[in-house]
Amino acid sequence: MTTMRKVNDCLVNVHFGEREQPTWMLEVRDNYFKGAGSMYDRVELPALLAEMDEQGVEKAVLMYSMVKPSKTALEFVEARPDRFSLAVNGVDLLHPVASLRELTALVRDLPVTYTTTGASFWGDGRYPPTDAVYYPLYYKCAEIGLPLCMNTGIPGPPIPGEVQNPIYLDRVCYQFPELRLCMIHGADPWWDTAIRLLIKYENLRLMTSAWSPKRLPESLVHFMRTRGKNKVIFGSDWPVLAMRRVVPEAMALDLPADVLDNYLYHNAQEFFFGDRSVGA
Secondary structure, three states: OOOOOOEEEEEEOOOHHHOOOOHHHHHHHHHHOOOOHHHHOOOOHHHHHHHHHHHOEEEEEEEEEOOOOOHHHHHHHHHOOOOEEEEEEOOOOOOHHHHHHHHHHHHHHOOEEEEEEOHHHOHHHOOOOOOHHHHHHHHHHHHHOOOEEEEOOOOOOOOOOHHHOHHHHHHHHHHOOOOOEEEEOOOOOOHHHHHHHHHHOOOEEEEOOOOOHHHOOHHHHHHHHOOOOOOEEOOOOEOOOOHHHHHHHHHOOOOOHHHHHHHHHHHHHHHOOOOOOOOO
């Protein structure tokens, strides 16, 4: 019998059922993740809490868009602030001043754990993270101590992926050592590059959201056992990958108990929920 461990699920989607999904999202569900047709159904709070309780998930970070605010995410956070917080995306990088004011207000008024952006998912994939359009966002996040999560690795949808090569974060980490930066959705096929950057930069982390733990490369699992005990963070991308699937897979990894606890819980506690002071 597997011992239940405390878990922070740092990337959860509850907004899919609020509106009809575009064709490319349906194709990602059907052709890439081979998901059930119910993946984009409306989420009910009792059902989500039941799955969290079943898998030992103490807190889930819910995706929330500034462009299309999620009523469901706000309702869940209001109903159970002890179990949910928000990850805000949608900063307008081409017109950043008003957008960053809005982000700052959201961080002040709501339980925002981090903000996020993905280079492949806007601007037709033409802007790598070294482009100047990102610099106001980097500065603002560093200034207010807000972690920033950026997609790395080739994305599932048929959109340009080269801009999500983690090597672009080399210069970002160098220029913004005060910025809490986390690669999300793995780093395939550039895992070794991501690992080298994690070794190199104290302010950098990697989240395995949208990746089945049993599919993680051995090079990453070895890194977690050795030099990366505090560097890798768990996330499911629920309901794309159910907690009922990925939490047991994570616990089945060949990891010492303390490393597993770091991966599932403590690393997120330190990086996302800990001291927000600049340089912490």
